Amino acid sequence: MKKLLNVRNVVVGNEEIKILREISFEVNEKEIVSIVGESGCGKSMTLKTIIKLLPKNLEILSGEIYFDGIEIVKYDAMEKIRGKEIGMIFQEPSSYLNPLFTIGNQVEEAIKEKIEKKEKKERVIKILKEMGLSSNVYYQYPHQLSGGMQQRAMIAMSLINNPKLLLADEPTTALDLTTAFGIIDLLKNLVTKYNLSIIFVTHDISLAKYISDKILVMYAGIIVEKGPSNLVYTNPLHPYTQKLINCLPEKYKKGERIKTIEGQVPSLKDLPEGCPFSPRCEYKKKICENYIPGEIKIEERNVRCFKYGNFMES
Amino acid sequence: MGTLWKVENLTKEFEIRSEFKKIKVTALKSINLEIYKGEILGLAGESGSGKTTLGKVIIRLIDPDKGKIIYRDIDITKLPERVLRKYRKNFQIIFQDPYKSLNPRIPVGLTVMEGITGNKKERYEKAVELLNLVGIKEKRFYDYPHQFSGGERQRIAITRALSTEPEFIVCDEPTSNLDVSIQGQILNLFIELKEKFNLTYLFISHNLKIIRFLADRVGIMYKGEIVEMGKTEEIFENPKHSYTQKLIESSFAF
Ligand SMILES: Nc1ncnc2c1ncn2[C@@H]1O[C@H](COP(=O)(O)OP(=O)(O)OP(=O)(O)O)[C@@H](O)[C@H]1O
Numbered sequence: 046m047k048k049l050l051n052v053r054n055v056v057v058g059n060e061e062i063k064i065l066r067e068i069s070f071e072v073n074e075k076e077i078v079s080i081v082g083e084s085g086c087g088k089s090m091t092l093k094t095i096i097k098l099l100p101k102n103l104e105i106l107s108g109e110i111y112f113d114g115i116e117i118v119k120y121d122a123m124e125k126i127r128g129k130e131i132g133m134i135f136q137e138p139s140s141y142l143n144p145l146f147t148i149g150n151q152v153e154e155a156i157k158e159k160i161e162k163k164e165k166k167e168r169v170i171k172i173l174k175e176m177g178l179s180s181n182v183y184y185q186y187p188h189q190l191s192g193g194m195q196q197r198a199m200i201a202m203s204l205i206n207n208p209k210l211l212l213a214d215e216p217t218t219a220l221d222l223t224t225a226f227g228i229i230d231l232l233k234n235l236v237t238k239y240n241l242s243i244i245f246v247t248h249d250i251s252l253a254k255y256i257s258d259k260i261l262v263m264y265a266g267i268i269v270e271k272g273p274s275n276l277v278y279t280n281p282l283h284p285y286t287q288k289l290i291n292c293l294p295e296k297y298k299k300g301e302r303i304k305t306i307e308g309q310v311p312s313l314k315d316l317p318e319g320c321p322f323s324p325r326c327e328y329k330k331k332i333c334e335n336y337i338p339g340e341i342k343i344e345e346r347n348v349r350c351f352k353y354g355n356f357m358e359s
Numbered sequence: 360m361g362t363l364w365k366v367e368n369l370t371k372e373f374e375i376r377s378e379f380k381k382i383k384v385t386a387l388k389s390i391n392l393e394i395y396k397g398e399i400l401g402l403a404g405e406s407g408s409g410k411t412t413l414g415k416v417i418i419r420l421i422d423p424d425k426g427k428i429i430y431r432d433i434d435i436t437k438l439p440e441r442v443l444r445k446y447r448k449n450f451q452i453i454f455q456d457p458y459k460s461l462n463p464r465i466p467v468g469l470t471v472m473e474g475i476t477g478n479k480k481e482r483y484e485k486a487v488e489l490l491n492l493v494g495i496k497e498k499r500f501y502d503y504p505h506q507f508s509g510g511e512r513q514r515i516a517i518t519r520a521l522s523t524e525p526e527f528i529v530c531d532e533p534t535s536n537l538d539v540s541i542q543g544q545i546l547n548l549f550i551e552l553k554e555k556f557n558l559t560y561l562f563i564s565h566n567l568k569i570i571r572f573l574a575d576r577v578g579i580m581y582k583g584e585i586v587e588m589g590k591t592e593e594i595f596e597n598p599k600h601s602y603t604q605k606l607i608e609s610s611f612a613f
Pocket residue numbers: 221373374375384385386404405406407408409410411412413565
């Protein structure tokens with residue numbers, strides 16, 4: 046398998062706070078990688094880091110990001126990559142589509158190649174159809190489409206320049222389940238059809254298992270567990286991953302109480318000294334409060350937790 | 360279990376104006392339905408199928424075009440607002456977006472106090488008690504909605520709904536905007552409050568995993584009609600309508 050994206054020890058933040066701390070992961074060609082975690086854990090920031098669209102007050106402080114032979118952190122021509130080599134879709138398609146222009150117009154506008162108008166139109170209608178939309182959509186305005194159709198139009202726009210990598214930030218969270226399911230299967234099929242890799246952000250780990258090859262679990266800006274989706278879901282190692290799975294209502298019978306995660310995601314301004322999960326962790330020992338666990342390899346996974354690797358005795 | 364609500368032949372159309380013409384959308388197509396006292400009735404179906412409209416028509420936030428709404432043997436379909444007012448406090452609605460039921464310019468504690476009767480001290484104490492019940496501390500009484508997280512805001516919206524001591528609450532996708540972890544807490548809270556206050560819920564969600572976990576009976580809506588209705592286990596084990604089958608299949612694919 047060929048590596049498409051290689052993120053190495055990336056730290057993002059400023060003098061006051063660190064939003065992402067030593068993030069490392071890889072995305073292979075034709076692979077779907079999910080990022081899961083509660084809101085505020087750094088999922089969206091990870092995507093924004095890859096395309097260098099960080100808020101003004103934040104920067105990449107250290108680390109490297111290799112994408113298809115380019116080192117992105119030092120690269121200064123991101124406009125050549127954004128929307129071309131790397132496409133993006135978001136949770137609210139309506140806020141990224143311009144209400145004043147037809148879908149056809151907007152998708153054509155996104156084409157970077159210099160080709161004739163007629164050829165552009167053909168290409169757009171072809172891709173709309175591949176996304177499961179009728180060619181009529183070419184002439185329609187965003188408000189005339191349902192949420193699911195808008196998301197399909199967004200996907201068409203993000204793929205019009207044949208990107209190698211698609212960044213998808215909770216693209217189905219705002220949709221009802223039947224519609225979401227259609228989008229998810231569409232994305233899965235695109236991988237082989239377009240030779241595409243996808244980073245898929247969601248807070249639903251059961252959805253992550255369904256769609257992706259690998260899962261990264263984030264907590265307070267750290268990847269606490271990563272590995273093959275099936276293993277992470279059926280046999281989670283990190284206490285946070287275990288608790289995330291235990292929150293799902295489908296794990297319970299009627300009348301039972303859901304075992305939720307006590308407490309909240311810590312604010313990045315006052316993070317605990319040691320393991321960021323320690324205030325909510327039932328396995329916490331002294332060492333967890335004083336040191337941040339490093340990454341260790343175990344059962345085909347990388348885990349950051351002192352439970353593993355003979356630390357707990359001390 | 361007695362019947363709390365009975366609706367017959369409820370029909371509702373909306374008119375939408377596009378540039379050149381008016382189009383009619385049928386949001387509800389002669390709906391018949393009973394809600395028993397003390398149950399959780401789940402309502403599922405795709406976006407636009409009429410779930411929210413049905414919830415709002417039942418508690419008369421929207422008037423139906425045709426049909427009857429019977430609440431505890433009283434036909435409230437045509438009751439004028441001044442008569443209806445004495446029943447209003449008995450039913451509440453909780454939305455997906457808690458901002459809809461919280462005034463951004465009023466401290467949350469005062470919003471909760473609004474629904475409570477009695478003198479000022481009693482109302483304050485009752486509001487504190489209710490907020491405590493959902494895990495919001497007294498020291499946050501005078502904080503504004505934007506100072507709370509999404510999950511906390513939903514808890515406050517729930518408290519506001521409880522403040523009038525209702526017996527029936529329409530819960531319209533109350534956890535769809537929340538993380539799975541917060542969703543779990545809120546679902547537990549709904550169960551606890553139901554037991555504590557003898558509540559009846561109409562629980563709207565497009566997430567069948569939640570419906571199966573929570574509801575005693577479930578109705579499946581499709582294009583303004585209830586296409587299938589019955590005990591939760593029976594519907595999930597043996598769905599009859601093809602739309603229900605499709606819905607269950609896509610819901611449990613992952
Ligand atoms: N005030 C209104 N004016 C015009 N049309 C409306 C209005 N309210 C609802 N509708 C239409 O009525 C139909 C049913 O809408 P409703 O909001 O009840 O659906 P829903 O099942 O709650 O959907 P969702 O899952 O998206 O919340 C839709 O076609 C909707 O566009």
